[in-house]
Amino acid sequence: MARLVGAVCTSHIPAIGHAIARGIEHEAYWQPFFAGYPRAREWLTAAAPDVAIVVYNDHGLNFFLDKMPTFAVGAAREYRNADEGWGLPTTAPYSGDPDLSWHIIESLMAQEFDVTSCQEMLVDHAFTVPLALLWPSRSQPLRTVPVCLNTIQHPLPSPMRCYKLGQAIGRAIAAYPQELRTVMIGTGGLSHQLDGQRAGFINKEFDLMCLEKIVSDPLALAQYTIRDLVRLAGTQGVEIISWLVARGSLDDHAVKVHSHYHIPVSNTAAGLMVLENAA
Amino acid sequence: MTPTINPQNRPVTAAVETPPCVIPGTYLFDGTLALKGYALNKMCYSFNEAANRAAFLEDEDGYCARFGLNDEQRDAVRRRDVLALLEAGGNVYYLAKFTGIFGLGVQDIGAQQTGMSVEAFRAKLQAAAT
Numbered sequence: 244m245a246r247l248v249g250a251v252c253t254s255h256i257p258a259i260g261h262a263i264a265r266g267i268e269h270e271a272y273w274q275p276f277f278a279g280y281p282r283a284r285e286w287l288t289a290a291a292p293d294v295a296i297v298v299y300n301d302h303g304l305n306f307f308l309d310k311m312p313t314f315a316v317g318a319a320r321e322y323r324n325a326d327e328g329w330g331l332p333t334t335a336p337y338s339g340d341p342d343l344s345w346h347i348i349e350s351l352m353a354q355e356f357d358v359t360s361c362q363e364m365l366v367d368h369a370f371t372v373p374l375a376l377l378w379p380s381r382s383q384p385l386r387t388v389p390v391c392l393n394t395i396q397h398p399l400p401s402p403m404r405c406y407k408l409g410q411a412i413g414r415a416i417a418a419y420p421q422e423l424r425t426v427m428i429g430t431g432g433l434s435h436q437l438d439g440q441r442a443g444f445i446n447k448e449f450d451l452m453c454l455e456k457i458v459s460d461p462l463a464l465a466q467y468t469i470r471d472l473v474r475l476a477g478t479q480g481v482e483i484i485s486w487l488v489a490r491g492s493l494d495d496h497a498v499k500v501h502s503h504y505h506i507p508v509s510n511t512a513a514g515l516m517v518l519e520n521a522a
Numbered sequence: 523m524t525p526t527i528n529p530q531n532r533p534v535t536a537a538v539e540t541p542p543c544v545i546p547g548t549y550l551f552d553g554t555l556a557l558k559g560y561a562l563n564k565m566c567y568s569f570n571e572a573a574n575r576a577a578f579l580e581d582e583d584g585y586c587a588r589f590g591l592n593d594e595q596r597d598a599v600r601r602r603d604v605l606a607l608l609e610a611g612g613n614v615y616y617l618a619k620f621t622g623i624f625g626l627g628v629q630d631i632g633a634q635q636t637g638m639s640v641e642a643f644r645a646k647l648q649a650a651a652t
Binding site for chain 1: 543545546547548549550551552553556560563564566567569570571572575604605608613614615616617618619621622623627628629631632635636643646647648650651
């Protein structure tokens with residue numbers, strides 16, 4: 244049977260991808276951020292997942308406003324990255340796991356999550372930057388299942404709905420008959436706002452509370468509304484809903500392995516959380 | 523006999539209608555803005571492709587006309603004015619592909635929207651750490 248080993252939640256800021264591409268991780272601006280990641284990689288090496296289920300939000304690479312799914316699940320053999328328009332180098336394609344994708348889609352539909360399935364799906368920086376942070380050499384074969392949340396056009400899915408989506412994904416994995424090790428990756432956040440006169444908004448106190456509650460009391464976070472999150476974490480701080488999907492997939496008693504927090508990376512408060520599932 | 527209210531039969535209107543967003547300095551990109559900004563965002567979405575970015579630089583008026591931008595949107599594009607683009611229905615993720623053409627990143631547009639220098643905007647972000 245498939246097993247979910249845990250979850251890694253991390254920011255996905257494009258500037259991180261630029262820093263990696265330019266090889267400047269050790270420069271003074273970047274070192275305090277990148278210093279958080281060796282421990283996460285170490286845990287992943289030991290946990291040895293075969294498949295990463297990557298929960299993220301598209302920023303206008305794959306989806307436009309003509310058709311905007313709330314929850315979209317990739318069901319392809321391969322996922323390509325592409326030019327996003329502002330200069331981030333593109334990465335090599337990522338392998339999919341169509342069998343697991345279709346199992347998750349079937350299971351989610353049976354659990355009344357009416358998801359959009361995608362046999363072609365470009366993955367943007369919110370997918371590629373976390374994978375580059377967590378598996379920099381790409382020396383191990385890793386298959387992926389992208390799960391994309393709409394954070395562009397309101398109404399967005401509520402934090403509670405996202406937490407419950409995670410619970411449903413957790414049940415889907417537990418019911419998958421193949422011997423397989425899986426890990427959930429939740430990307431985005433923490434507090435930041437790119438647009439409006441309030442651009443540059445960061446809320447350290449709220450972020451630190453989230454880093455605590457995502458471990459011990461995720462329902463406390465799931466009870467916020469999207470508008471609460473916009474007010475408290477900024478318009479793009481709502482991306483923490485991806486963390487709630489990841490957390491929802493785990494056992495209630497999942498334990499924290501590691502966390503890291505750094506202000507600022509570009510316009511954003513950067514967060515990292517590694518959670519191990521109960522045995 | 524007094525009729526009892528069955529919660530199952532309550533009209534759902536109250537639960538689904540949301541009041542306008544009133545967070546200062548914040549644009550909530552909802553249906554109203556998505557409708558208003560569709561042409562502008564569609565043009566910006568096209569800038570994922572290098573050939574389209576080049577075509578815009580080659581003939582800005584012609585490119586904007588092809589996507590049917592209205593006068594407000596055309597003027598905001600001409601001025602590279604992010605707040606005006608947001609007012610005109612632009613979404614920041616698509617707008618980033620437009621500002622990227624001119625090498626403007628999120629810190630540049632953050633500075634522009636807050637009326638600060640880029641250095642002052644960066645300092646404000648650093649200060650959030652303390």
